[in-house]
Amino acid sequence: MKADPKNVLVGSHYLDGNHACAEGAIAAGCKFFGGYPITPSTEIAERVSRRFPLVGGVFVQMEDELASMGAILGAAWGGVKSMTCTSGPGFSLMMENFGLGIMLETPCVLVNVQRGGPSTGLPTLPGQADMMQARWGSHGDYEVIALAPDSPQESFELVIHAFNLSEKYRMPVLVMTDECVGHMTEKVIIPPAEEIELVERNYTDKKPGEAWPYEDTKNLLSPLLPVGKGYKFHVTGLTHDQRGYPIINDEAQEWNVRRLIDKVTKNVDDIVWLEEKDVEGAEIVVMAYGITSRVVQPAIAKAKKDGIKIGMIKMVTVWPFPEKRVKELADKVKALIMVEMNYGQVFLEMDRCVAGKCQTYFVGHAGGTVHNPEDVYKTIKEAVK
Amino acid sequence: MITEVAQQKQEHPMEKLLRMDRIPHIWCPTCGIGTTVTALAVALEQLELDLDNVAVVSGIGCTGRVAGYMKLDSFHTTHGRAIPFAFGLHVARPDMKVIVFSGDGDLISIGGNHFIHTARRNVDITVICVNNFIYAMTGGQVAPTTPLTAKSSTSPYGNYEHPFNLPLLAASSGAVYVARWTALHIRRLTTAFKEAISKRGFSFVEVIAPCSTLYARLNKLGDGLDLMKFYHDNSIIKHGADPKDIDIEYQSKITVGKFVDIEKPTFLDCLNNRNKEVFGDKYKIYGGGNGHNRD
Amino acid sequence: MATTEIRITGFGGQGIILCGYIIGKAASIYNNQNATLTQSFGPEARGSACSAQVVVSDDRVLYPYVTSPQILVALSRDGYKTHKDNIADDCIIVYDNDLVTLEKHGPKVKTYGIPATRFAEELGRKIVLNIVMLGFFGAVTGLIPKEALRQGVETSVPPGTQELNLKAFDKGYEYGLQVKKKVKATA
Secondary structure (H helix, E strand, C coil), X not given: XXXXXXXXXXXXXXXXXXXXXXXXXXHCCEEEEEECXXXXXXXXXXXXXXXXXXXXXXXXEXXXXXXXHHHHHHHHHCCCEEEEEECHHHHHHHHHHHXXXXXXXCCEEEEEEEEECCCCCEEEEECCCCHHHXXXXXXXXXXXXXXXXXXXXXXXXXXXXXXHHXXXXXXXXXXEXXXXXXXXXXEEEECCHHHCECXXXXXXXXXXXXXXXXXXXXXXXXCECCCCCCCCCEEECCCECCCCCECCCHHHHHXXXXXXXXXXXXXXXXXXXXXXXXXXXXXXXXXXXXXXXXXXXXXXXXXXXXXXXXXXXXXXXXXXXXXXXXXXXXXXXXXEEEEECCCCCHHHHHHHHHCCXXXXXXXXXXXXXXXXXXHHHHHHHHHHC | CHHHHHXXXXXXXXXXXXXXXXXXXXXXXXXXXHHHHXXXXXXXXXXXXXXXXXXXXXXXXXXXXXXXHECCEEEECCCCCHHHHHHHHHHHCCCCEEEEEEEHHHHHHHCHHHHHHHHHCCCCCEEEEEECCCECCCCCECCCCCCCCCCECCEXXXXXXXXXXXXXXXXXXXXXXXXXXXXXXXXXHHHHHHHHHHCCCCEEEEEECCCHHHHHHHCCCCCHHHHHHHHHHHEEECCCCCHHHCCCCCCCCEEEEEEEECCCCCHHHHHHHHHHHHHHHHCCCHHHCCCCCCC | CCEEEEEEEEECCCCHHHHHHHHHHHHHHCCCCEEEEEECCCHHHCCCEEEEEEEEECCCCCCCCCCCCCEEEECCHHXXXXXXXXXXXXXXXXXXXXXXXXXXXXXXXXXXXECHHHHHHHCCCHHHHHHHHHHHHHHHHCCCCHHHHHHHHHHHCCCCCHHHHHHXXXXXXXXXXXXXXXXXXXX
């Protein structure tokens, strides 16, 4: 399915990452946005509120983030594409209903413009320290999909991609941007609608009475049931069976949680998106995501000039973690270096996958600014010793 | 004869509206929630609504289980968040009747902020609150509705916090229909549900209901029947009473009736009116305008 | 020049951010370069000191922030004082010479002054001082072609104010050419 030309602001624009997120949502056909103002994400809500009336969408400034996340789930079940955005403490509040979204298997998109934490932290400065919260922030076991744009252009593109993944895998998808990307203005090229591929909502083709909301389909991607069409289905945040009925025992729990995990882990090859550069034959590989994947590049270029065989992996998807690729590389390279704006979050996953088969290095700090490429360069030099 | 009996069994009067494959329900004997569900089922039948177009949303708690038993598109959400979920559902499908059915702790304590803001916006949904004065599912803890001096498992010496007056809270927050009945007033409650569901805007019905397992036991008030007798002897019907005057005190008179029934543009009316004013013909009415019919 | 770092500094209400926005837009949209604009957020962006940073490059901008700018545009004394020491050795300082008094700089630093606020007042609207400065910046630095900057102005200022803003731009630009000529003559 192609995007609706009415929603696509075709052309070259000079936009910041937050405005680009809003345009991505509109291009993806988002028609409900519930949000609560919080720095540095607010420009997304502001642009949506300006643009929505004439594209047939409803923007609502909710009373808090709990309500924002709840309302976008309700809207999604009502049949529209929905999104919210937040930062810092707001992300913590959204974790409750994010879990409901995971449990009900609800397609929708949550953009987190990361700032420095914990607590109120650095509202106006960047961080990447919500990555583990993105992975595990709601209680219980489940898998998530999280994308990390490195620019306003990618913010536009990845919000659309997030909507597509959320429809395909029937789950909330996270876009983990940050204050630097969110408030950085660059050229954003918005292609014509016919070049924007959208995934349509997958509704059941069975009749009412014959379909359940969580059918045990082979690939675990059960079609949704539409409201208002006589299916009279039930869904619950409680552990449930295929019918959506609560079942409170260990067997049902195993079936339900496995389903939430397997639908991601069995499809990692489709979901994981890495951009590799000079990785084949490299001795050192630098891994990074979001804005950090840009600021490591001057360091890598400098190391290359020194004759170091070095490559890099930009993780467009951070979750699910590219376990397979990292395990492969651990057998081949001398060292893997993770660079992120936190004190070691995604690094832990990399280190786990490497399992001692090569050296691992971490370059991080508490946030507030991006890395100094020189710090990355120093670690590269140390790793190559 | 045998066949007749079998047929009678098949045709449970509530079958159209209850998920018979989920009965028996989990509620205790003499609990008031079942009666309230019956009143809603009868109200929906009498309204002759297209039941495909009615959705029920619940939060967490004893009353939160209602969504699971009603044969409607039904959503059992998180604690306190039934109203925002219902709000999103309503905006996405303005042609559907969205009913929130939950308890006092869920709607008014953890969900209190959503309650007042959704009433403020006059969102066209119906909120039914079963008030049993206590957190029952978790074992009888004090609630923001527990009357002063009443005992609960976390107010073992008697509650000393002022409780909310729910009709006053709803009315002052902007609800256009506000009523209170007890689980004893089945016919009047059914009528109130019919009126609330038919009302355009935020409608609210409080249902005082017995919890014999916890509230009555902890306060030595007898069993469910004793509570029903108490409602019978102590309810005062006073339509149009000023919500300010209808606080509930421990084991005192309970004022019931319809307190608010006014007209006011809904959330979607206001959204459409404003955008129409600003954008003129460029703006396409959302949700099909007056009847909130979806195009 | 592969990469040029620009810092524009002044106080809230002078249109500092818009000035940076137009430079970035002109470079990236109308001159096929890459330009990354970042700005100071927070309380300082709502009243007192305020700054916008633009990195203009022929290649993709990898490091988004400005560290030692090759161009410093100063529209206030405070802004100048805050940033005057963190500049490249060969920095070009473009400033409002009614508002900013320059201090001593290294031998390679070039400075160009314009009474931008006064010119804007003469044009009838003080608010266009940032655009006067933008024109001046365009002429004295030669970083971005005049036409690209003019297009940037036209598509970025509020509807109905294009004419006035373009006039302001041209005023600054012409003055810039004159000043440059003078500097050349004296050199």
